[in-house]
Amino acid sequence: MGDDHSAARPLRADARRNRDRVLQIAQEALASDGLTISFDEIARRAGFGVGTVYRHFPTKEALVEAVLLGRIERFVADARALATAEDAGRAFFGWFTTVVEQAAANQALCDMLDSGSGMALRPGSTLADDFAAALARLLARAQRVGAVRPDLQAQDVHDLLRGCLAAERRARARGGAVRMAEVICEGMRAKPTSPPPTF
Amino acid sequence: MGDDHSAARPLRADARRNRDRVLQIAQEALASDGLTISFDEIARRAGFGVGTVYRHFPTKEALVEAVLLGRIERFVADARALATAEDAGRAFFGWFTTVVEQAAANQALCDMLDSGSGMALRPGSTLADDFAAALARLLARAQRVGAVRPDLQAQDVHDLLRGCLAAERRARARGGAVRMAEVICEGMRAKPTSPPPTF
DNA sequence: ATAGAATCGGAGAGCTCTCTCCGTTTGTCC
DNA sequence: GGACAAACGGAGAGAGCTCTCCGATTCTAT
Structure with missing residues (x-):
């Protein structure tokens, strides 16, 4: 019952790549612009639609915490x-x-x-x-x-x-x-x- | 040339009263809630329509500075x-x-x-x-x-x-x-x- | 009391932001 | 190569904010 999140579905290869990219761009964007940067702006900088980023991180807060x-x-x-x-x-x-x-x-x-x-x-x-x-x-x-x-x-x-x-x-x-x-x-x-x- | 603002139009009595009230309520609201408090909220607390407050202070910034x-x-x-x-x-x-x-x-x-x-x-x-x-x-x-x-x-x-x-x-x-x-x-x-x- | 100017009120335009929904595209497995 | 699940994209809903506009109201001078 612990982590039904890791082994259950190994994420498709492209999804994993994209998730990593979002994480990295978000890291840079947050470091330079602070918490007030908008979720849309992070998605734009990463080159993804906002829906894609939300698929990986259900809220802005979740993304910030991941970073x-x-x-x-x-x-x-x-x-x-x-x-x-x-x-x-x-x-x-x-x-x-x-x-x-x-x-x-x-x-x-x-x-x-x-x-x-x-x-x-x-x-x-x-x-x-x-x-x-x-x-x-x-x-x-x-x-x-x-x-x-x-x-x-x-x-x-x-x-x-x-x-x-x-x-x-x-x-x-x-x-x-x-x-x-x-x-x-x-x-x-x-x-x-x-x-x-x-x- | 200095103050074309004081003697030109002595403000109607009610307007002056209302302006003072706005200033006081704004003072209290800003002191307790900070700059992020919304203009609408200040107007609401003072008991005026937002249009009235804008008549006295053309922008939120002007109100904040006045206070x-x-x-x-x-x-x-x-x-x-x-x-x-x-x-x-x-x-x-x-x-x-x-x-x-x-x-x-x-x-x-x-x-x-x-x-x-x-x-x-x-x-x-x-x-x-x-x-x-x-x-x-x-x-x-x-x-x-x-x-x-x-x-x-x-x-x-x-x-x-x-x-x-x-x-x-x-x-x-x-x-x-x-x-x-x-x-x-x-x-x-x-x-x-x-x-x-x-x- | 009344005319006319000054003031008020608040709906709504226009913007930004978070987050959702679902049609379209892409990867994976056989 | 084809079927099907997984992932993508972005329009747009909904909420909040600043500020505008103008009909309704209130004051003041006569």
């Missing part, structure tokens, strides 16, 4: 791999920076993490929970060793990540040199000198 | 007032924080500063230039006294402001306690430990 979910899964996997790293602070900041660096290059990925657009990754999906859990674990370890401000909660970091993404994306659009992630990581860092600069 | 431009002008005015403050660092961080605090309470204002939506405040408008110039001046002074990282450019700060707004808005939506502006200001601060700049 992007893997990316986010990889972020989660990265976080899990770092969850036992020796230097917890380095692991946390490194992961945060990596996510920003990679996502900033993909408009649709930004839109999705940005969440503004309400598509997949909305709370309730397993992946959203996994993402949040992985982030929370990295954060907790980094805080335990005093690398990150103890008053930050996982949700705060999630929001900061989204904000950082928004900033980084804009900066890239104009060829900015400063890494936004660096600035924001600096802000999340626990202050090394306990007495605040009352001086 | 929001004043707010942004005030941010610019605040920045100018602080441009000669004694403590340049305090002036810069205080202004940044104030803008975030106030804008975060108004969805449409966020959308506009966020710029995602391409409405007013797009480059080219005088106000956008004024905003950028005021920010640049505060920043330059704060950097001169060593309060802010010297590698940050005005554009970077503008982008960080937008990112901070996005983060703060989400944090508020769930009642978060951490002030995002504080974290990000911390990140923009020049490191006290590093050698004093050029001196």
Whole structure:
């Protein structure tokens, strides 16, 4: 009862080819134009009728997920791999920076993490929970060793990540040199000198 | 030649009343729902036919500007007032924080500063230039006294402001306690430990 | 009170977007 | 090569949005 989808019907050869092509064109289109690109436009760029694309992906959301979910899964996997790293602070900041660096290059990925657009990754999906859990674990370890401000909660970091993404994306659009992630990581860092600069 | 709009036709009493009501309802609707709210919906909430609202504001953009431009002008005015403050660092961080605090309470204002939506405040408008110039001046002074990282450019700060707004808005939506502006200001601060700049 | 101008209301034009339907074309298996 | 299922294409339904048009209504000056 698990996957009645894989072996049941091996897809005709042309269909498989076309599906792959749609996936690739959609990937490029979404990366450059973001989630707001229309389904019709993706079909047009791929050179198919819109009906054909709908045959493979029943909704726009399904297509977007087919293209992007893997990316986010990889972020989660990265976080899990770092969850036992020796230097917890380095692991946390490194992961945060990596996510920003990679996502900033993909408009649709930004839109999705940005969440503004309400598509997949909305709370309730397993992946959203996994993402949040992985982030929370990295954060907790980094805080335990005093690398990150103890008053930050996982949700705060999630929001900061989204904000950082928004900033980084804009900066890239104009060829900015400063890494936004660096600035924001600096802000999340626990202050090394306990007495605040009352001086 | 200045204002051929005020004395020419004093508007009929009912029209003036209705215009004011539209403005107020639009203000509330935009603050809570953001720039994506439809013109029809604003008219409906105000209790007018859509034609009536169009009579007063020829496009949706005009209505939005009538509601929001004043707010942004005030941010610019605040920045100018602080441009000669004694403590340049305090002036810069205080202004940044104030803008975030106030804008975060108004969805449409966020959308506009966020710029995602391409409405007013797009480059080219005088106000956008004024905003950028005021920010640049505060920043330059704060950097001169060593309060802010010297590698940050005005554009970077503008982008960080937008990112901070996005983060703060989400944090508020769930009642978060951490002030995002504080974290990000911390990140923009020049490191006290590093050698004093050029001196 | 009444004429005449100013204002209102909302149907609908015109556009875009998602998604469906079904006649036509193409691949596969014998 | 032929039969039949699978896949394709694109017109168009349906929903939402901005904005226009003009007959119906309301105000104001006399």
